[in-house]
Amino acid sequence: xxxxxxxxxxxxxxxxxxxxxxxxxxxxxxxxxxxxxxxxxxxxxxxxxxxxxxxxxxxxxxxxxxxxxxxxxxxxxxxxxxxxxxxxxxxxxxxxxxxxxxxxxxxxxxxxxxxxxxxxxxxxxxxxxxxxxxxxxxxxxxxxxxxxxxxxxxxxxxxxxxxxxxxxxxxxxxxxxxxxxxxxxxxxxxxxxxxxxxxxxxxxxxxxxxxxxxxxxxxxxxxxxxxxxxxxxxxxxxxxxxxxxxxxxxxxxxxxxxxxxxxxxxxxxxxxxxxxxxxxxxxxxxxxxxxxxxxxxxx
Numbered sequence: 001x002x003x004x005x006x007x008x009x010x011x012x013x014x015x016x017x018x019x020x021x022x023x024x025x026x027x028x029x030x031x032x033x034x035x036x037x038x039x040x041x042x043x044x045x046x047x048x049x050x051x052x053x054x055x056x057x058x059x060x061x062x063x064x065x066x067x068x069x070x071x072x073x074x075x076x077x078x079x080x081x082x083x084x085x086x087x088x089x090x091x092x093x094x095x096x097x098x099x100x101x102x103x104x105x106x107x108x109x110x111x112x113x114x115x116x117x118x119x120x121x122x123x124x125x126x127x128x129x130x131x132x133x134x135x136x137x138x139x140x141x142x143x144x145x146x147x148x149x150x151x152x153x154x155x156x157x158x159x160x161x162x163x164x165x166x167x168x169x170x171x172x173x174x175x176x177x178x179x180x181x182x183x184x185x186x187x188x189x190x191x192x193x194x195x196x197x198x199x200x201x202x203x204x205x206x207x208x209x210x211x212x213x214x215x216x217x218x219x220x221x222x223x224x225x226x227x228x229x230x231x232x233x234x235x236x237x238x239x240x241x242x243x244x245x246x247x248x249x250x251x252x253x254x255x256x257x258x259x260x261x262x263x264x265x266x267x268x269x270x271x272x273x274x275x276x277x278x279x280x281x282x283x284x285x286x287x288x289x290x291x292x293x294x295x296x297x298x299x
Contacts, residue, residue, distance in 0.1 A: 002299070003096035004279045007057040009049030012283035015095075017276075020059065023092035025072035029102045032084060035113040037094035037276075038063030039295035040121050041232070044287045053090075061094025061297070062087055063121045064101060065113035083107040085116040085258065087249060095279060097299050105255040108262035116258060118149065118268035118294040120249075123257040126154035128248050129229050130161075133205040137162030140199045142221065145209035146182055147173035149268065149294045150231065153257075154207055155182050156266055166198045168214070173292070180267065191217050208233055210289065215239055269293030 003020045025031045040063060046054040054060070065085035068078050078084060086104025088094040107116045129150075135141050141158050145151040146167025155165050155177070165182040168191070177184035185194045191214070195203065204227065206218040211232030218228050219239065229242045236243040260266040271293030274282040282295045 001097040002276070003059045003093075004061075004276060005057045005059055005095075006047055006054065009047065009054075009056075011048070012280040012287065014047065015060075015279050015283060018057075020096070022098055023100050025070050025075075025100055027073045028075065029072040029089060029100045030068045030075055030078060030084065030104065031070035031072075032064055032066040032099050032101055032104075033069045034064050034094060034097060034099050034299050035066040035083075036064070036117040037061045037088075037096075037099075037297040037299075038117045038121060039282050039286050039291070039297060041286065044283060047283070055091065058091065059093035059096050061096070061099070063117055064088045064094035064099045065107060065117040066099070069098070078104075078106065083113060085113065086120055086251075086254065095276065095297060103249045103251060103254075105251050105258055108258050111258065111262040114273060114296055114298070115261065115268065115270070117296055118270065119153075119257050119261055120254055122149040122153050122268070122294065123254065124247055124249055125150045125231060125244075126157055127253055127257075129207050129231065129244050130154060130157060132229055132242065132244055133207065133227055135161065135163045135205050138164075139204035140164045140166065140201060142195060142199070142203045142206045142218065143167045143182070143209070144187075144207065144212070144214045144218070145169065145232075146177045146180070146184070147269070147292075148209050148289075149271075149291075151207070151209045152176075152180065152269060152293070153266065154209070155180050164199065166195055166203070168210075176269070187212060187214070192220050195221055205229075207231075212289075215241055271295045273298060 167182040208230035271291035
Protein backbone atom coordinates (compact mmCIF):
# COMPACT_ATOMS: atom_id res chain seq x y z
CA UNK A 1 0.00 0.00 0.00
CA UNK A 2 1.00 3.62 -0.37
CA UNK A 3 2.12 5.51 2.73
CA UNK A 4 4.15 8.54 3.74
CA UNK A 5 7.22 7.46 5.66
CA UNK A 6 10.30 8.91 7.28
CA UNK A 7 13.57 6.99 7.34
CA UNK A 8 15.57 9.79 8.93
CA UNK A 9 14.68 12.57 11.36
CA UNK A 10 14.36 16.14 10.18
CA UNK A 11 12.03 18.73 8.71
CA UNK A 12 9.11 18.25 6.32
CA UNK A 13 11.57 17.41 3.56
CA UNK A 14 12.18 13.94 5.09
CA UNK A 15 8.56 12.93 4.43
CA UNK A 16 8.34 10.76 1.32
CA UNK A 17 5.97 8.40 -0.41
CA UNK A 18 6.71 4.67 -0.32
CA UNK A 19 5.15 1.26 -0.74
CA UNK A 20 4.85 -0.51 2.60
CA UNK A 21 3.33 -3.85 3.67
CA UNK A 22 -0.41 -3.95 4.34
CA UNK A 23 -0.93 -4.02 8.14
CA UNK A 24 -2.93 -6.91 9.58
CA UNK A 25 -5.22 -6.27 12.57
CA UNK A 26 -4.35 -8.01 15.78
CA UNK A 27 -6.66 -8.84 18.70
CA UNK A 28 -8.88 -5.86 19.53
CA UNK A 29 -7.93 -3.96 16.40
CA UNK A 30 -9.75 -2.94 13.26
CA UNK A 31 -8.12 -2.11 9.97
CA UNK A 32 -9.38 1.10 8.44
CA UNK A 33 -9.22 2.21 4.83
CA UNK A 34 -8.25 5.79 5.55
CA UNK A 35 -10.56 8.52 4.27
CA UNK A 36 -8.98 11.33 6.30
CA UNK A 37 -5.96 11.65 8.60
CA UNK A 38 -5.44 14.47 11.06
CA UNK A 39 -2.14 16.35 11.24
CA UNK A 40 -1.07 17.09 14.81
CA UNK A 41 1.77 18.78 16.64
CA UNK A 42 3.12 15.45 17.88
CA UNK A 43 3.61 14.36 14.26
CA UNK A 44 6.17 17.09 13.69
CA UNK A 45 7.94 16.37 16.96
CA UNK A 46 8.21 12.67 16.16
CA UNK A 47 9.42 13.47 12.64
CA UNK A 48 12.09 15.81 13.99
CA UNK A 49 13.19 13.34 16.65
CA UNK A 50 12.41 15.87 19.37
CA UNK A 51 10.35 13.29 21.25
CA UNK A 52 11.02 9.53 21.20
CA UNK A 53 8.60 7.00 19.78
CA UNK A 54 9.25 6.75 16.05
CA UNK A 55 11.17 3.60 15.09
CA UNK A 56 12.57 4.21 11.62
CA UNK A 57 11.35 3.76 9.01
CA UNK A 58 8.06 5.08 10.39
CA UNK A 59 4.59 5.96 9.14
CA UNK A 60 3.40 9.01 11.06
CA UNK A 61 -0.15 10.04 11.94
CA UNK A 62 -2.07 9.24 15.12
CA UNK A 63 -5.58 10.31 14.07
CA UNK A 64 -7.66 8.63 11.37
CA UNK A 65 -11.18 8.33 10.01
CA UNK A 66 -12.23 5.78 7.47
CA UNK A 67 -14.08 2.61 6.59
CA UNK A 68 -13.44 -0.64 8.45
CA UNK A 69 -12.17 -3.25 6.02
CA UNK A 70 -10.88 -6.00 8.35
CA UNK A 71 -11.45 -7.09 11.96
CA UNK A 72 -9.07 -8.53 14.51
CA UNK A 73 -10.22 -11.16 16.98
CA UNK A 74 -12.54 -9.98 19.72
CA UNK A 75 -14.13 -7.15 17.73
CA UNK A 76 -17.92 -7.15 17.97
CA UNK A 77 -18.84 -3.46 18.17
CA UNK A 78 -18.35 -2.66 14.47
CA UNK A 79 -18.57 -4.48 11.17
CA UNK A 80 -16.66 -4.34 7.92
CA UNK A 81 -18.04 -1.34 6.02
CA UNK A 82 -18.71 0.80 9.11
CA UNK A 83 -17.18 4.27 9.21
CA UNK A 84 -15.13 4.99 12.33
CA UNK A 85 -12.75 7.60 13.68
CA UNK A 86 -10.10 7.38 16.36
CA UNK A 87 -6.42 6.92 17.07
CA UNK A 88 -4.10 5.00 14.75
CA UNK A 89 -2.07 2.30 16.45
CA UNK A 90 1.67 2.33 15.76
CA UNK A 91 3.59 1.30 13.81
CA UNK A 92 0.89 1.55 11.10
CA UNK A 93 0.27 5.31 11.26
CA UNK A 94 -2.49 7.30 9.62
CA UNK A 95 -0.47 8.85 6.77
CA UNK A 96 -1.34 5.85 4.62
CA UNK A 97 -4.05 4.10 2.66
CA UNK A 98 -4.69 1.67 5.52
CA UNK A 99 -4.25 2.00 9.29
CA UNK A 100 -4.95 0.01 12.43
CA UNK A 101 -6.99 1.24 15.39
CA UNK A 102 -8.04 -0.14 18.75
CA UNK A 103 -9.54 3.06 20.23
CA UNK A 104 -12.26 4.34 17.92
CA UNK A 105 -15.92 5.28 17.72
CA UNK A 106 -18.49 5.17 14.92
CA UNK A 107 -18.88 8.34 12.89
CA UNK A 108 -22.46 9.56 13.52
CA UNK A 109 -24.87 9.90 10.60
CA UNK A 110 -24.61 13.28 8.94
CA UNK A 111 -20.97 13.82 9.94
CA UNK A 112 -18.39 13.42 7.20
CA UNK A 113 -15.13 11.58 8.01
CA UNK A 114 -13.10 14.67 7.10
CA UNK A 115 -14.98 16.58 9.83
CA UNK A 116 -14.98 13.69 12.30
CA UNK A 117 -11.18 13.44 12.18
CA UNK A 118 -10.94 16.95 13.66
CA UNK A 119 -12.30 15.65 16.97
CA UNK A 120 -10.26 12.83 18.62
CA UNK A 121 -6.92 14.43 19.49
CA UNK A 122 -8.16 17.97 20.09
CA UNK A 123 -11.21 16.74 21.99
CA UNK A 124 -9.24 14.41 24.26
CA UNK A 125 -6.72 17.15 25.01
CA UNK A 126 -9.40 19.75 25.73
CA UNK A 127 -11.31 17.47 28.10
CA UNK A 128 -8.12 16.39 29.87
CA UNK A 129 -6.84 19.89 30.58
CA UNK A 130 -10.24 21.12 31.72
CA UNK A 131 -10.30 18.25 34.22
CA UNK A 132 -6.77 19.06 35.36
CA UNK A 133 -7.61 22.75 35.76
CA UNK A 134 -10.88 21.85 37.55
CA UNK A 135 -12.68 24.89 36.15
CA UNK A 136 -16.03 25.58 37.78
CA UNK A 137 -19.16 27.51 36.75
CA UNK A 138 -18.68 31.23 37.28
CA UNK A 139 -14.89 31.09 37.04
CA UNK A 140 -12.79 32.78 34.37
CA UNK A 141 -10.52 30.73 32.10
CA UNK A 142 -7.86 32.31 29.90
CA UNK A 143 -7.22 30.22 26.78
CA UNK A 144 -4.12 31.08 24.79
CA UNK A 145 -4.75 30.01 21.21
CA UNK A 146 -8.54 29.93 21.38
CA UNK A 147 -8.86 29.72 17.60
CA UNK A 148 -6.66 26.62 17.29
CA UNK A 149 -8.02 23.10 17.21
CA UNK A 150 -7.53 22.39 20.94
CA UNK A 151 -8.29 25.93 22.11
CA UNK A 152 -11.47 26.07 20.07
CA UNK A 153 -12.90 22.92 21.68
CA UNK A 154 -11.65 23.79 25.17
CA UNK A 155 -13.33 27.19 24.87
CA UNK A 156 -16.67 25.71 23.83
CA UNK A 157 -16.61 22.96 26.46
CA UNK A 158 -15.75 25.46 29.20
CA UNK A 159 -18.48 27.86 28.11
CA UNK A 160 -20.99 25.01 28.19
CA UNK A 161 -20.05 24.51 31.85
CA UNK A 162 -20.82 28.11 32.70
CA UNK A 163 -17.22 29.29 32.65
CA UNK A 164 -16.32 32.76 31.36
CA UNK A 165 -13.57 32.43 28.74
CA UNK A 166 -11.09 35.04 27.56
CA UNK A 167 -9.40 33.75 24.43
CA UNK A 168 -6.23 35.00 22.79
CA UNK A 169 -5.75 34.73 19.04
CA UNK A 170 -4.17 36.58 16.14
CA UNK A 171 -5.93 39.70 14.83
CA UNK A 172 -7.29 37.71 11.89
CA UNK A 173 -9.06 35.26 14.21
CA UNK A 174 -10.67 37.63 16.74
CA UNK A 175 -14.11 37.28 15.13
CA UNK A 176 -13.90 33.50 15.24
CA UNK A 177 -13.13 33.52 18.97
CA UNK A 178 -15.99 35.95 19.60
CA UNK A 179 -18.35 33.72 17.61
CA UNK A 180 -17.57 30.86 20.00
CA UNK A 181 -18.89 33.00 22.86
CA UNK A 182 -15.55 33.96 24.39
CA UNK A 183 -14.10 37.42 24.96
CA UNK A 184 -11.32 37.75 22.36
CA UNK A 185 -8.03 39.55 22.71
CA UNK A 186 -4.72 39.54 20.85
CA UNK A 187 -1.23 38.31 21.69
CA UNK A 188 1.77 40.54 22.18
CA UNK A 189 2.82 43.51 24.33
CA UNK A 190 0.11 44.73 26.67
CA UNK A 191 -1.50 41.30 27.02
CA UNK A 192 -1.74 41.49 30.80
CA UNK A 193 -3.55 44.84 30.68
CA UNK A 194 -5.91 43.67 27.94
CA UNK A 195 -6.85 40.52 29.85
CA UNK A 196 -7.40 42.46 33.07
CA UNK A 197 -9.70 44.83 31.19
CA UNK A 198 -11.61 41.88 29.72
CA UNK A 199 -11.76 40.06 33.08
CA UNK A 200 -11.67 42.63 35.90
CA UNK A 201 -12.79 39.87 38.27
CA UNK A 202 -9.46 38.13 37.70
CA UNK A 203 -8.34 34.94 35.98
CA UNK A 204 -8.94 31.67 37.82
CA UNK A 205 -7.16 29.30 35.42
CA UNK A 206 -5.02 29.43 32.28
CA UNK A 207 -4.63 27.01 29.38
CA UNK A 208 -1.75 27.63 26.97
CA UNK A 209 -2.08 25.75 23.69
CA UNK A 210 0.41 27.86 21.75
CA UNK A 211 3.88 27.66 23.25
CA UNK A 212 4.43 31.30 22.27
CA UNK A 213 6.08 32.55 25.45
CA UNK A 214 2.88 33.53 27.25
CA UNK A 215 3.63 31.73 30.50
CA UNK A 216 5.29 34.67 32.35
CA UNK A 217 2.26 36.87 31.60
CA UNK A 218 0.00 34.04 32.72
CA UNK A 219 1.84 33.80 36.05
CA UNK A 220 1.42 37.55 36.53
CA UNK A 221 -2.30 37.30 35.83
CA UNK A 222 -2.72 34.37 38.21
CA UNK A 223 -0.41 35.71 40.90
CA UNK A 224 1.48 32.40 40.89
CA UNK A 225 1.85 29.15 38.98
CA UNK A 226 -1.18 27.29 40.32
CA UNK A 227 -3.91 26.33 37.83
CA UNK A 228 -1.81 27.14 34.78
CA UNK A 229 -1.32 24.36 32.23
CA UNK A 230 0.50 24.33 28.93
CA UNK A 231 0.42 21.64 26.27
CA UNK A 232 3.07 23.31 24.11
CA UNK A 233 5.74 25.30 25.99
CA UNK A 234 8.69 23.39 27.49
CA UNK A 235 9.61 26.54 29.43
CA UNK A 236 6.97 25.31 31.87
CA UNK A 237 9.45 22.96 33.52
CA UNK A 238 11.82 25.75 34.53
CA UNK A 239 8.92 27.93 35.69
CA UNK A 240 7.28 25.24 37.81
CA UNK A 241 4.17 25.18 35.60
CA UNK A 242 2.28 22.01 34.74
CA UNK A 243 2.88 20.53 31.28
CA UNK A 244 0.06 18.21 30.25
CA UNK A 245 0.90 15.51 27.70
CA UNK A 246 -0.36 12.14 28.94
CA UNK A 247 -3.37 11.27 26.80
CA UNK A 248 -6.47 9.82 28.47
CA UNK A 249 -8.24 8.25 25.51
CA UNK A 250 -11.86 7.31 26.14
CA UNK A 251 -14.25 5.81 23.61
CA UNK A 252 -17.39 7.05 25.46
CA UNK A 253 -15.99 10.59 25.62
CA UNK A 254 -15.04 10.47 21.94
CA UNK A 255 -18.50 9.22 21.00
CA UNK A 256 -20.11 12.02 23.03
CA UNK A 257 -17.95 14.69 21.38
CA UNK A 258 -18.75 13.29 17.93
CA UNK A 259 -22.46 13.34 18.72
CA UNK A 260 -22.22 16.98 19.81
CA UNK A 261 -20.30 17.82 16.65
CA UNK A 262 -22.91 16.05 14.50
CA UNK A 263 -25.74 17.97 16.22
CA UNK A 264 -23.96 21.28 15.67
CA UNK A 265 -23.39 21.85 19.38
CA UNK A 266 -19.61 21.93 18.88
CA UNK A 267 -17.67 23.64 16.11
CA UNK A 268 -14.35 22.49 14.71
CA UNK A 269 -12.49 24.54 12.14
CA UNK A 270 -10.70 23.00 9.19
CA UNK A 271 -7.43 24.76 8.51
CA UNK A 272 -6.86 22.98 5.23
CA UNK A 273 -7.31 19.70 3.38
CA UNK A 274 -4.32 18.30 1.50
CA UNK A 275 -3.80 15.26 -0.69
CA UNK A 276 -1.47 12.78 0.97
CA UNK A 277 1.09 13.47 -1.74
CA UNK A 278 1.26 17.10 -0.56
CA UNK A 279 2.00 16.15 3.04
CA UNK A 280 5.05 18.41 3.17
CA UNK A 281 2.90 21.52 2.68
CA UNK A 282 0.65 20.46 5.56
CA UNK A 283 3.68 19.69 7.72
CA UNK A 284 5.20 23.10 7.06
CA UNK A 285 2.01 24.86 8.19
CA UNK A 286 1.73 22.57 11.20
CA UNK A 287 5.33 23.19 12.27
CA UNK A 288 4.87 26.95 11.96
CA UNK A 289 1.61 26.95 13.94
CA UNK A 290 -0.13 28.58 10.98
CA UNK A 291 -2.72 25.93 10.27
CA UNK A 292 -5.68 28.12 11.22
CA UNK A 293 -7.46 25.00 12.48
CA UNK A 294 -7.15 21.27 11.93
CA UNK A 295 -5.06 20.22 8.94
CA UNK A 296 -6.28 17.06 7.23
CA UNK A 297 -4.70 14.66 4.74
CA UNK A 298 -6.74 12.76 2.16
CA UNK A 299 -5.20 9.57 0.64
